[in-house]
Amino acid sequence: MPAIAEPYRIKMVEPIRMTSRDERETAIRAAGYNTFLLRSDDVYIDLLTDSGTSAMSDRQWSALMLGDEAYAGARSFDHLVESVQESYGFPYVCPTHQGRGAEHLISKILIAPGQHVPGNMYFTTTRVHQELAGGTFHDVIIDEAHDPGSQHPFKGNVDLDKFQALIDQVGADNIAYINVAVTVNMAGGQPVSMANIRAVREICDRHGIIMWSDATRLAENAWFIKEREDGYAHRRVAEIAKEMLSHFDGITMSGKKDCLVNIGGFLAMRDKRVLTKARELVVVYEGMPTYGGLAGRDLDAMAVGLREALDDDYLTHRIGQVRYLGERLREAGVPIVEPIGGHAVFIDAAAFLDHLSQDELPAQTLAAEIFLDSGVRTMERGIVSAGRDTAGNNRHPKLELVRLTIPRRVYTNSHMDVVAESVIRVFERRKDIRGLQFVYEPPTLRFFTSRFEPLPAPIEETATKEVVEPEFATAAP
Incomplete structure (x- = not known):
């Protein structure tokens, strides 16, 4: 594959600093071995998340200056609605401060206690918002999604038999809605095919079930459809995305990803009754229905960014850069989730640190070790992120991953080389790495603020030594 240059020129730079090993050891101890608790100034290359970490374009920065900061009825809201209608095809929009706010609202609107x-x-x-609203989550993804080595091109697909079996078990009236993520973050940034989306829609129509989407990375999903699904190779990503979203009743959107902004999100929907409920609740939890907790300038930047994120050249470079890092690691023997996803490279921490049990927190341990090696910040996606069940027991997900998340339009492939070399160094000394244990754990979303410490070193067995009797001088007669 030929080299793909960045489809932009760099106008402004932000200095970053490499720290010493001693500085990093001090920093990770102070953070309780949790990369979320590190200070940004202590981080060299930040791959913690692609959420809100994008570099905005000159057009977005220009839009910031045109933001209408009126408390109600701002024209910036109109610009966002027009952009969503044009690019995504939904008639109604309710802005929120970020995707989490949208998840909160739709869970309260659509879920009745006891529903699935x-x-x-x-x-x-x-899942937390669904459970707080009284719902029970059910995983209906295909089995290949739980296998890091599977080469299935659409590992995000819904297993139609699992979905139908749940309907048969609990009844369609007891299903609040089905939530189809495009792409699937926890599976490694894996896409959903257009054929699968259509098939889920058919089941929903038969049973009267609402079909919703976590569409946070919809542009990347559309690009994978273009690359991998028959009939789409010669179509523009923007056209594919609009067709893909036409099958959904509504979406939650974190604008901090595929809208290329540092803050923002929204609900978009077709049913005016859902819009009315959202507007009632957004006033309580976020802000007025025309700003949803955001400044007008943020709404304008998001209106521009969601169009830019559907550009074919941008996405070819974006996904190509993720693939470049993944291929460097794979060539060195580092176990990663395959096929390489759209927004991140996911290291299979269970295979990387196969001498550690899952309860020794291999993914959390590996994230800390990579930071210690180079100052590169990554994040855990395994047992710590999975949390505890209602009985208080640790959930043990099949995937125990470390996510190397690439911010959009921020780093060059030279930075990716530094990351790859660091991970490979850690891989070469992996057998010497000890696990971690909790020292503090909050009741929900524990991966954000938990603190850890290294497990104690194993007690060395006393080596058996040959006993040599001392020699005594013979007394003179």
Whole structure:
């Protein structure tokens, strides 16, 4: 594959600093071995998340200056609605401060206590909001999604038999909605095919079930459809995305990803009754229905960014850069989730640190070790993120991953080389790495603020030594 240059020129730079090993050891101890608790100034290359970490374009920065900061009825809201209608095809929009706010609102609107919410693998904040609303999450993703080595091109697909079996078991009236993520973060940034989306829609229509989407990375999903699904190779990503979203009743959107902004999100929907409920609740939890907790300038930047994120050249470079890092690691023998996803490279921490049990927190341990090696910040996606069940027991997900998340339009492939070399160094000394244990754990979303410490070193067995009797001088007669 030929080299793909960035489809932009760099106008402004932000200096970053490499720290010493001693500085990093001090920093990770102070953070309780949790990369979320590190200070940004202590981080060299930040791959913690792609959420709110994008670099905005000159057009977005220009839009910031045109933001209408009126408390109600701002024209910036109109710009966002027009952009969503044009690019995504939904008539109604309710802005929120970020995707989490949208998840909160739709969970309160659509879920009655005791109902069930199937989805193609859980996402941490989504499941928490569903459970707080009284719902029960059910994973209906295909089995290949739980296998890091599977080469299935659409590992985010809903297993139609699992979905139908749940309907048969609990009844369609007891299903609040199905939530289809595009792409599936926890599976490694894996896409959903257009054929699968259509098939889920047919089941929903037969049973009168609402079909919703966590569409946070919809542009990347559309690009994978273009690359991998028959009939789409010669179509523009923007056209594919609009067709894909036409099958959904509504979406939750974190604008901090595929809208290329640092803050923002929204609900978009077709049913005016859902819009009315959202507007009632957004006033309580977020802000007025025309700003949803955001400044007008943020709404304008998001209106521009969601169009830019559907550009074919941008996405070819974006996904190509993720693939470049993944291929460097794979060539060195580092176990990763395959096929390489759209927004991140996911290291299979269970295979990387195969001498550690899952209860020794291999993914959390590996994230800390990578930071210690180079100052590169990554994040855990395994047992710590999965949390505890209602009985208080640790959930043991099949995937124990470390996510190397690439911010959009921020780093060059030279930065990716630094990351790859660091991970490979850690891989070469992996057998010397000890696990971690909790020292503090909050009741929900524990991966954000938990603190850890290294497990004690194993007690060395006393080596058996040959006993040599001392020699005594013979007394003189």
